[in-house]
Amino acid sequence: MKVLLISPPTDSAIKSIVGTTGPPLGLAYLASVAREKGHDAKIVDSLAEDYTFNEVKKIISQYSPDLVGITSTTSMIPDAYQVANITKEISKDIIVAIGGPHVTFVPELTLKENSNIDYVVKGEGEIAFSGILDVMNNKKEKKDVLGIAYRNGNVIVDNPPQPLIKDVDTIPEPSWDLLPMDKYEIDGVQFGTIMTSRGCPYNCIFCSSSLQFGKQWRGHSVERVMNELKELRHKYNKREIEFLDDTFTLNMKRAIELTKRIYDEGLDIRWSASARVNLFSEDIARSMKRAGAHTVYFGIESGSQKILDFIGKGITLDLAKKSVSIANNAGLNTLGSFIIGFPEDTVKDVKTTINFSKKVGVTVAQFTIATPYPGTRLWNYAVEKKILLTTNWRKFTTLSPVMKLKNFTSEQILKWLSRAYLSFYLRPLYLLKDLAKTHGFVFKRLIPYAKKAMNMDIMG
Numbered sequence: 001m002k003v004l005l006i007s008p009p010t011d012s013a014i015k016s017i018v019g020t021t022g023p024p025l026g027l028a029y030l031a032s033v034a035r036e037k038g039h040d041a042k043i044v045d046s047l048a049e050d051y052t053f054n055e056v057k058k059i060i061s062q063y064s065p066d067l068v069g070i071t072s073t074t075s076m077i078p079d080a081y082q083v084a085n086i087t088k089e090i091s092k093d094i095i096v097a098i099g100g101p102h103v104t105f106v107p108e109l110t111l112k113e114n115s116n117i118d119y120v121v122k123g124e125g126e127i128a129f130s131g132i133l134d135v136m137n138n139k140k141e142k143k144d145v146l147g148i149a150y151r152n153g154n155v156i157v158d159n160p161p162q163p164l165i166k167d168v169d170t171i172p173e174p175s176w177d178l179l180p181m182d183k184y185e186i187d188g189v190q191f192g193t194i195m196t197s198r199g200c201p202y203n204c205i206f207c208s209s210s211l212q213f214g215k216q217w218r219g220h221s222v223e224r225v226m227n228e229l230k231e232l233r234h235k236y237n238k239r240e241i242e243f244l245d246d247t248f249t250l251n252m253k254r255a256i257e258l259t260k261r262i263y264d265e266g267l268d269i270r271w272s273a274s275a276r277v278n279l280f281s282e283d284i285a286r287s288m289k290r291a292g293a294h295t296v297y298f299g300i301e302s303g304s305q306k307i308l309d310f311i312g313k314g315i316t317l318d319l320a321k322k323s324v325s326i327a328n329n330a331g332l333n334t335l336g337s338f339i340i341g342f343p344e345d346t347v348k349d350v351k352t353t354i355n356f357s358k359k360v361g362v363t364v365a366q367f368t369i370a371t372p373y374p375g376t377r378l379w380n381y382a383v384e385k386k387i388l389l390t391t392n393w394r395k396f397t398t399l400s401p402v403m404k405l406k407n408f409t410s411e412q413i414l415k416w417l418s419r420a421y422l423s424f425y426l427r428p429l430y431l432l433k434d435l436a437k438t439h440g441f442v443f444k445r446l447i448p449y450a451k452k453a454m455n456m457d458i459m460g
Helices: 013-018 025-036 053-063 077-090 107-113 126-136 222-235 252-264 282-290 305-311 317-329 347-359 377-385 410-425 428-438 441-454
Strands: 002-007 040-045 067-071 095-099 119-121 148-152 155-158 189-194 240-243 270-275 293-301 333-340 364-369
Touching: 002 025, 002 053, 025 040, 025 067, 025 126, 040 053, 053 077, 067 077, 067 126, 077 095, 095 126, 107 119, 107 148, 107 155, 119 126, 126 148, 189 222, 222 240, 222 252, 252 282, 282 293, 282 317, 293 305, 293 317, 305 347, 317 333, 317 347, 333 347, 333 410, 347 410, 364 410
Parallel strands: 002 040, 002 067, 067 095, 095 119, 189 240, 240 270, 270 293, 293 333, 333 364
Antiparallel strands: 119 148, 148 155
16 A cells, blocks of 8 residues: 655744744654555655645546645644645545644544544554554454544544553654655754653643653663664764754653663764753763753743642742753753743743743743643643633644733733743843854844734734
């Protein structure tokens, strides 16, 4: 069979600011699953290739697949639906499956919203996707494939979830050769991405990742990670690597072991990764820096302990200060993520968060608006309290207000988002450092991010 995997054309705030987007790694894993079963596979990364829907339609028509698999986040789900519609226009016989962090939590709604989708793949996709291929080859019945939703006549069937893959080393390595690897670059620097672990045991109110990949952390072996890194470095000449793990340092012993191997084998890569402030140490910071890491991302989220407790972050402000200081002292850049516009946020809380972003010592700050993605505790809270302003999925970007807040209008929270960026980045000393170290990268790239937030549509 022929399997065509598509990341749809869509508007991307990240690409409009940074000039690029990362590869759809999930599709690369599914392509490898299809290949292992003897099928032909092709990946279309519409964002990287700047494809229009007409161009995607032409590719589908020329390739003539038996199955089209689509990946989608919440904000791009209308574009995913359009790809499904285009596919069925070409041939009603092509099976359409969709997966990703949005449809995982609203499978029945997805099938109701778009009649051209045949299957929804929930959660980790590899085994469920393999099951769909078996159904198409008459090797399995739909009812026996866990982790999918589908129609049986006019009835939507939502099968039980697929158990988590215990040994993630059994997942085949991603099919990077099917991706436009030369398209992934920032300012002329080629980069690659890698995911060395799955799952997160924490319970942040806004995060769907721990629900998508489970609360049980499962890491690839150091050997497997090194094999992937070597392929990226030597076959694809990717010296810049972004580790996509939710928390690279969750298993601190393994993190140090991996960084030691990267250093000992002279891999000569520059890389970045995420950490929690309660899972960071001087040993890890030194090991990361020695192995070529240049940036560590910390999800600090708020400068108010009250809000941190409300969102279930499981950290303290003192821990944030300590870990940022450790990273800075080790010579690492620090990126702090901050979120405003939680239902319990007051003006004082938002001001406190903005002030804390400047005091905590991070090199770079990212500010977003609290967004209740389906499946998250924040979504359940918003539905229960009846504070959702819209289910126009395009608005779910973290740059646009989609909740009715007690203490802010939509216009006000957007102004506070802009104020946060301007307050952090337009400090004279910060601008001088930016010009000296990065030739004004922040001023040229991140300030437009704030401007984009200011120009977002306001919902009535």
